[in-house]
Amino acid sequence: MTTTTLSDQEQILIVDDDPSLLRLLGIRLAAAGYQVSSAENAKQALGMLKSLQPQLVISDLRMDGMDGMALFEKIRLSYPNLPVIIMTAHGTIPDAINATKQGVFSFLTKPFESQELLDTVEQAIRLQPHTHLSQHQTGNEQWRESIISRSAIMSALLQQAKQVAKSDFSLLIQSQSGTGKELLAKAIHQASDRCDKPFTAINCAAIPEQLLESELFGHKKGAFTGAEKNHIGLFEATNGGTLFLDEVGDMPMSFQVKLLRALQEKEIRPLGSTDSVKVDVRIISATHQNLQKAIVNQTFREDLYYRLNVVELELPPLADRREDIPLLAQHFLAQSKKQSNHQVKGFSKEAMELLISAPWPGNIRQLQNIVEQSIALSSESMISEAQIRNALRDKTAQLPSFQEARDHFERDYLAKLLNITAGNVSQAAKIAQRNRTEFYKLLNKHHLNAEAFREEKAD
Incomplete structure (x- = not known):
């Protein structure tokens, strides 16, 4: 086992039974500023996870003993939010599809370019929650x-x-x-x-x-x-x-x-x-x-x-804390699993990118609604970009709060009264069964000017 410490930021665990590849990957990732640890087999990697608390695991698919997919299954049971990248020299399209359907973050076929590796690692860390930051809320x-x-x-x-x-x-x-x-x-x-x-x-x-x-x-x-x-x-x-x-x-x-x-x-x-x-x-x-x-x-x-x-x-809006979106999305996914028997395991890279870039006028409440709607309508193990896009377009996914809906109704009601009465406040207040003082306060609250309705009627 080797460790290269060049950063206090993201910790990556590499698992491969080829010592030369372990060394090469460690050099590439350490040069990019990551903190790198390595394990020569899946069993050793599982023993390191608890103390290491990495933000990403990169594992070879074919290894003696426990292979990469078996390691992934073990990781998912204890660390469901921890992203895993699988490497293989025997990559086929069916392998890749099967791995990503089961929740593997990405699938790299050897030999791969350094930039391809670094881009995939950067995406995995950016789009997925840092597990140790969300799990260990203990003590004070x-x-x-x-x-x-x-x-x-x-x-x-x-x-x-x-x-x-x-x-x-x-x-x-x-x-x-x-x-x-x-x-x-x-x-x-x-x-x-x-x-x-x-x-x-x-x-x-x-x-x-x-x-x-x-x-x-x-x-x-x-x-x-x-x-x-x-x-x-x-x-x-x-x-x-x-x-x-x-x-x-x-x-x-x-x-x-x-x-x-x-x-x-x-x-x-x-x-x-x-x-x-x-x-x-x-x-x-x-x-x-x-x-x-x-x-x-x-x-x-x-x-x-x-x-x-x-x-x-x-309290900042969700748009000002976008790095929390993966954490929140995974949290709502986990919550939904407890409430139903759905088989959704995670989000595709494209789906998570769309969640991170969306405007979120409804903030966390809207994000929860989008995630739950996508889960309810999903027939696959991974939520796709198309599902998120459809949910964002669905107006029912952006229901206003009770107060927002009440304000909207109140303003429309007052405007309708002023339109009917041609801006006559006394008459409008009488129809609404409110005194003039209270009615004027309601008009001020919604920035409605009775004079403007008199002018509109005159035209």
Whole structure:
């Protein structure tokens, strides 16, 4: 066994029973900046995997004892995300097809050019997740085990998140929809001193205004029609823990002042009660909206903004952390295997390249949908580029979030009212069964100008 250490980056394990070829391949790869280890047979290679944790295995197909495909099968059982390149001097088209169908990353026929080898190695490492980075979340890293990433931008964010987790400061997570805001909030809770207490999440945009106060503060029996028994609100139920307010930017203005008071006084008053209840809750909130712009538009209270935004964390969109796409895609593939009996083993090189280069307006949520749809419709062992391309074109694979769909409906509804009434706000508000002040706030929220509809009607 030999090892050449010229890089702290990618580790490659070469397996071949020909010592001269092992030496030649080691020289070529080390010269390209890789850290190279070698094994003279498959059994020796399997013994090295656990301690070596390579990012790639290159193996000869024909070897004494266990051959390259048998080695690949063993590797796949313990390290399903680890890419394997098979070399052979006896390469045939059926061999190559069979190997790639079973999940081998690539198939090189000897003799091959140095550049062909280096291009294939570079693709394998770039397109596949680094197994050891995603598997060994132990010790003091368990708090973030649900966050799958190897990108530098996420590493910096998680370091900052861990640092502020130990405090009781309120946090605001700013990001696009579908980026995993709740996962980050849960990770922060796990890293905090409140980790043994409840973590509770609520989507402020998904609950009607009249129910939001009851959900958060609770109510007494008879407080309103339908209140048939006492109800403990989430503040009280989460006492000692962390309360995650998702899409806080969509919280009704009328309730914002009540939330501000609860945060300032550290107490809540259930609906229908005359008594206040002391609560000890750490608040993490999140939004895809620009709250500073919302303050200017008078749809979000400035005093509440500063109460929630003691520390702000910006969660990057998937397009800014593309190196995480292979990790995430393999994770969703593994998840689907647990939920069904499908035989899909991986992604073709072309499919993974397409996943990495796609725009991802729906971020991680959209990526998960694309992967799951491709798996469900796949009849082969490897997901192809064509399947990914079809899924990306399929509008059902890019379903908007509930909030996005509601905003779209709300804007269309308001525009239709203004068009019907020729921009008469009083008449439109009456049809919508809203007072003029509230109706104007809705128009401002969606940047609709009633005057423009009067002009259109006049034309």
